[in-house]
Amino acid sequence: MMLPTHALVGMALALPYALAVPELGPVALVAGFLGGVLPDVDLYADHRRALHYPVYHSVLAAALVPAAVLVPSPAVAAAAFLALGAAAHGVADVFGGGLELRPWEGTSDRAVYDHYRDQWIAPRRWVRYDGAPEDLLLAAGVAAPSLVVLDGGYDLLVFAALFVAGVYTVVRRILPALATLAVERVLVPYVPSAIVASLPDRYFEETG
Structure with a gap:
């Protein structure tokens, strides 16, 4: 899933706590x-x-969120919802596409790495790829409660995330071609080879 969707999911997960404990919202x-x-x-x-x-x-x-409820403090709340947002991100990526340059082709069997089991989890592709129309729909859905409830600048943050999500959805399918073109025409000729070699292999699928 695309980054704005993950960010909006993290904010949505914190919303009930923000309403219940407004001083730490x-x-x-x-x-x-x-x-x-x-x-x-x-x-x-x-x-x-x-x-x-x-x-x-x-x-x-799972350990920190109850602690934030039982012992509310800025530090505990920040740690709890930072961890919850990150956890939701890692889990949600399982239900998206794989790691290939064009994930709509469905050629990768890697969605996210499970360090506990020391293995890659295969993509479920409920959201076919990051930036797919259904990804944008999901972003809008999780943003809706925040837009209804929040103000004071948070609504602007949500709108900004949705704007980025919309633009990304529009251009998503042309990004691989632009990326490989940048690698071939800019990075390979003009950037030190050590830096080029550090890029993920998927950016060299068409350049060799």
Whole structure:
């Protein structure tokens, strides 16, 4: 699933807590949003493995969210919803497409790495690929409660995420061609080979 969807899911998961504990609402909402974003920091370095922990993040969230309810504090709430957003991200990626450059082709058997079992989890493809129309629909669906309830700038954050999601959905299918063109015409001729070699293999599928 695309990054805005993950971010909006993380925020939506924090919304009930923000309503129940309003003094910690801003901390929870921002942490949930960032938690949804955090795993994809590994996008260009061992993607869906280096920072994706569907099992361990889930276990951590299961411990921290009750703690945030029982002992509400900014630090505990931030940790809890950062972990919950990250856990939701890792689990949700299982239900999307694989790691290939064009995930709509369905050629990859790798969705996200399970460090607990030391193996890759196969993609379910309920959402066929990141940026698919159903991905945008999901983003809009999870954003709706936040748009109804939140104000004070949070609604603008949600609208911004939806805007990015819409643009990404429109251009998603041409991005692989642009990426391989950039590798072939820019990176390979002008960037040190050590840096080029650090890119994921999927960016060299057409360039060799």
